[in-house]
Amino acid sequence: MALFKRSGNDDGQSLIVRDGDAILKEARALVTRRVSEPSRRAFLSRTLTLGGVALLSGCSLDDNPSVESALDKMSRWNDRVQAALFRGDVLAPTFKASQITRPFPFNAFYSMDEAPVVDPAEYQLELSGLIADKAPWRLDTLTTFAQARAAEQITRHVCVEGWSAIGRWGGVTFADFLKRIGADTTARYVGFKCADDYYTSIDMPTALHPQTLLALTYDGQTLPREYGFPMKLRIPTKLGYKNPKHIRAIFVTNTYPGGYWEDQGYNWFGGS
Numbered sequence: 087m088a089l090f091k092r093s094g095n096d097d098g099q100s101l102i103v104r105d106g107d108a109i110l111k112e113a114r115a116l117v118t119r120r121v122s123e124p125s126r127r128a129f130l131s132r133t134l135t136l137g138g139v140a141l142l143s144g145c146s147l148d149d150n151p152s153v154e155s156a157l158d159k160m161s162r163w164n165d166r167v168q169a170a171l172f173r174g175d176v177l178a179p180t181f182k183a184s185q186i187t188r189p190f191p192f193n194a195f196y197s198m199d200e201a202p203v204v205d206p207a208e209y210q211l212e213l214s215g216l217i218a219d220k221a222p223w224r225l226d227t228l229t230t231f232a233q234a235r236a237a238e239q240i241t242r243h244v245c246v247e248g249w250s251a252i253g254r255w256g257g258v259t260f261a262d263f264l265k266r267i268g269a270d271t272t273a274r275y276v277g278f279k280c281a282d283d284y285y286t287s288i289d290m291p292t293a294l295h296p297q298t299l300l301a302l303t304y305d306g307q308t309l310p311r312e313y314g315f316p317m318k319l320r321i322p323t324k325l326g327y328k329n330p331k332h333i334r335a336i337f338v339t340n341t342y343p344g345g346y347w348e349d350q351g352y353n354w355f356g357g358s
């Protein structure tokens with residue numbers, strides 16, 4: 087049943103086309119919309135122009151609690167539409183090595199020199215929640231595990247702040263890792279805590295997607311400090327802010343964990 091198809095164009099952008107259902111198309115456009123300013127109002131007022139004009143006409147966008155509440159409801163609805171549209175077997179576009187963006191842009195909620203310094207000898211990955219084997223992982227064990235299953239991808243990273251870039255990440259598919267630790271894959275969420283106090287969470291279908299990677303290398307080298315050493319999650323089906331760098335803890339849960347930007351109004355599903 088081909089109700090909708092996802093296709094990549096030359097530029098590597100992907101789009102959903104679903105005959106006869108403008109709402110789903112609009113929902114997709116709504117979440118892939120890039121915003122230039124990482125603020126709640128900028129993000130929400132842009133989505134408003136696409137999704138909620140009729141709903142909110144006559145309301146002022148400034149400091150109006152009922153508008154904010156309506157927009158929050160739209161964002162939750164938007165999460166549900168995106169989750170329904172998400173297909174575990176539809177792959178994000180991949181690229182050739184010659185298309186890699188050099189230098190790859192840096193982004194975080196601070197400037198580059200403030201990126202955390204993680205001591206590889208001291209590092210431990212902590213596991214908690216609905217996981218059978220919660221033993222922490224040292225970096226050498228993690229590296230050996232990843233190298234034995236080497237997965238690699240050249241994909242596009244899309245940041246809501248208005249830029250995108252193609253990069254090459256290597257590691258192990260997150261599905262393999264979740265299997266190894268005995269994660270309950272019927273649970274709803276996987277959450278991440280980072281060495282710089284960033285945090286985010288993703289839905290289980292995305293966690294199990296074949297392109298979702300626990301990445302330890304960038305362009306064939308150890309992941310550089312600024313880009314997430316010692317380890318990041320690379321998810322080409324999601325926007326940049328859903329790709330946690332410097333992961334220090336992973337947990338599996340049925341309780342909504344939110345995220346650093348998500349708790350400030352960014353859409354939680356954050357599909358790209």
Ligand SMILES: Nc1nc2c(c(=O)[nH]1)N[C@H]1C(S)=C(S)[C@@H](COP(=O)(O)O)O[C@H]1N2
Nearest residue numbers: 191192193194195245280284326327329331
């Ligand atoms: N730990 C951590 N992860 C993070 C962020 C952050 O500030 N801290 N920023 C996110 C955002 S908004 C983007 S666009 C990407 C940037 O990744 P890059 O520096 O590899 O381009 O990291 C994401 N993951």
Ligand SMILES: [Mo]
Nearest residue numbers: 245246326327
């Ligand atoms: Mo971002």
